[in-house]
Amino acid sequence: MEFDYLIVGQGLCGTLLARQLINAGKRILVIDDGKPDASSRVAGGLINPVTGKRMVRSWLIEELLPAAIEEYSAMGKEIGEQVVHITDIIDCHTSSDDKMQFYTRASVDNEFLNSEDQAGEFQDFFHLPFGTGQIKPALHIKIGTILNYWRARLSDSGMLAKETFNLEHCQISHGSVIWNGLKTSGIIFCDGEAANANPYFHMLPWSKDKGEVLIVSIPGLPDNHIYRHGNISIAPWNDGLFWVGASHDWKYETTAPTDVFRANTISILDKWLKVPFHVVDHRSSLRPANFDRKPFVGFHPHAPNVGIFNGMGGKGFSMAPYFAKQFAANITKGTPIMAEVSIVRYKKILSR
Ligand SMILES: Cc1cc2nc3c(=O)[nH]c(=O)nc-3n(C[C@H](O)[C@H](O)[C@H](O)COP(=O)(O)OP(=O)(O)OC[C@H]3O[C@@H](n4cnc5c(N)ncnc54)[C@H](O)[C@@H]3O)c2cc1C
Numbered sequence: 001m002e003f004d005y006l007i008v009g010q011g012l013c014g015t016l017l018a019r020q021l022i023n024a025g026k027r028i029l030v031i032d033d034g035k036p037d038a039s040s041r042v043a044g045g046l047i048n049p050v051t052g053k054r055m056v057r058s059w060l061i062e063e064l065l066p067a068a069i070e071e072y073s074a075m076g077k078e079i080g081e082q083v084v085h086i087t088d089i090i091d092c093h094t095s096s097d098d099k100m101q102f103y104t105r106a107s108v109d110n111e112f113l114n115s116e117d118q119a120g121e122f123q124d125f126f127h128l129p130f131g132t133g134q135i136k137p138a139l140h141i142k143i144g145t146i147l148n149y150w151r152a153r154l155s156d157s158g159m160l161a162k163e164t165f166n167l168e169h170c171q172i173s174h175g176s177v178i179w180n181g182l183k184t185s186g187i188i189f190c191d192g193e194a195a196n197a198n199p200y201f202h203m204l205p206w207s208k209d210k211g212e213v214l215i216v217s218i219p220g221l222p223d224n225h226i227y228r229h230g231n232i233s234i235a236p237w238n239d240g241l242f243w244v245g246a247s248h249d250w251k252y253e254t255t256a257p258t259d260v261f262r263a264n265t266i267s268i269l270d271k272w273l274k275v276p277f278h279v280v281d282h283r284s285s286l287r288p289a290n291f292d293r294k295p296f297v298g299f300h301p302h303a304p305n306v307g308i309f310n311g312m313g314g315k316g317f318s319m320a321p322y323f324a325k326q327f328a329a330n331i332t333k334g335t336p337i338m339a340e341v342s343i344v345r346y347k348k349i350l351s352r
Contacts, residue, residue: 003029005331006179006187008165011040012143013309014190015150016071016320018159020328029182030154033164039192040316042213042285044235044243045141046226047318048089049112055105055135057112059294064318065137071321072141079149083142089226089233090122092272093130098230102133112136125221125275138226141317144238165191167199177305186299188307193286195310200300203349209289209313210252212261213245215281218273229272232265241280244269248314257282289313295320297327298343302351307331308343 005021007014010032018028035041047068051058058064072084093099106113117131154160161180170187171178177187189195196206215237223236237243247261262282269277288310290296296311309327312319329335339345 003027003182003184006031006177006184007190008187009190009192010147010151010154010160011038011190011192012316012320013192013312013324015147016324017188017190017309017327018154019075019150020324021331024328024332026332028159029161029184030159031161031163031165034162037283037285039285039287040143040147042211042283043143043316044213044233044245045143045317046233046235047139047141048135049138050135053101055102055113057109058315058318061318064322065139067322067325068139068318071325072139075146079145081145083145085140086137087140087225089135089138089228090118091133091135092126092128092227092229093132094230096130099130099133106133126227126272127274139317140226140235143317172303172306174304186305186307188309190309192288192310195288195308200303200306201296201308203352204296204311204346205291207250207289207291209287210249210255210284211246211287212257212282212284213243214262214265214279215283216242216244216269217278217280218242218275220275229268232268255284255286257284287314295323295341296343297323297341298330298337300350301344301347
């Protein structure tokens with residue numbers, strides 16, 4: 001079988017880009033080592049239209065949200081299972097200051113914020129001394145279902161190499177890329193946080209951001225909402241369980257799950273939940289974050305057949321669908337990539 005492009009990595013980014021390119025008629029070989037704790041496999045799959053403590057609209061959300069709904073809905077149809085749930089985030093205020101902040105922001109911009117207190121509806125499950133606000137719409141993506149389906153589909157069609165890619169076994173010249181005897185016209189790195197060690201891209205402003213989560217059983221808690229308390233959210237997970245996370249840790253001694261996160265999160269749940277819960281699993285991963293907080297998309301300005309689709313940080317689920325489509329159109333039709341995400345913005349740094 002002949003291929004047009006190699007894609008390194010089958011996380012969220014590699015999967016969405018591969019799908020777009022395959023739909024555009026390109027022949028793709030995805031190389032992925034199947035790391036169980038890749039960022040996409042530990043993530044909650046949440047799309048929150050507002051950002052941070054001040055709850056300002058997330059960058060480009062007016063375009064990212066409809067693109068995400070369209071893309072994940074189409075993927076769900078192919079899979080035969082709904083993988084995007086349009087829902088809300090019940091923001092359980094943690095203090096009167098927190099509640100005031102929500103009210104103030106909602107009075108300025110209420111497209112995604114509803115300050116009406118719905119504590120009555122949730123009081124059987126949570127202690128809600130400061131009431132609730134609602135963030136709507138929010139999306140919840142069943143990423144495990146998407147990744148597993150595409151892993152099987154690529155594998156069945158001879159488009160997946162289940163191994164670790166090593167740049168030393170790859171010859172890259174201006175005209176072609178040869179890997180394991182296969183000649184292709186380009187290679188695109190969708191390898192998540194591993195890209196910061198890639199000699200083509202290590203100069204980019206990467207900033208590692210470790211996240212930890214607990215997988216928890218909370219019998220009886222309705223699974224048609226996302227619940228938030230400060231920095232901790234509860235979202236539906238697989239098998240009737242809930243995902244509880246996530247931390248952001250920029251200075252860490254270990255990439256493994258820590259006792260400190262587990263104890264702190266259990267203590268928050270003890271005070272927040274009225275119903276019993278039981279921790280089933282504890283996981284951690286590194287987000288492919290960067291100081292610019294905008295993705296890295298496109299071909300290397302000095303190595304035109306080496307591409308990157310990465311740097312999504314903590315917002316991969318909203319940004320990846322929109323920019324996978326844009327990158328694929330750039331590859332197949334030559335249409336431009338938005339300047340704010342194009343890798344060309346780092347032309348100078350990448351020449352070193
Ligand atoms: C705890 C946590 C919670 C998160 N929650 C959310 C959330 O709710 N919403 C949101 O939008 N984002 C969230 N994120 C961020 C989100 O996970 C990322 O933005 C996104 O999943 C990154 O996808 P990716 O494909 O770039 O990277 P990855 O998911 O890391 O995928 C990279 C793939 O490449 C493979 N790979 C790497 N190197 C090689 C190699 N040399 N050879 C072969 N294969 C290789 C890996 O095994 C992996 O399969 C969260 C992240 C964490 C850690």
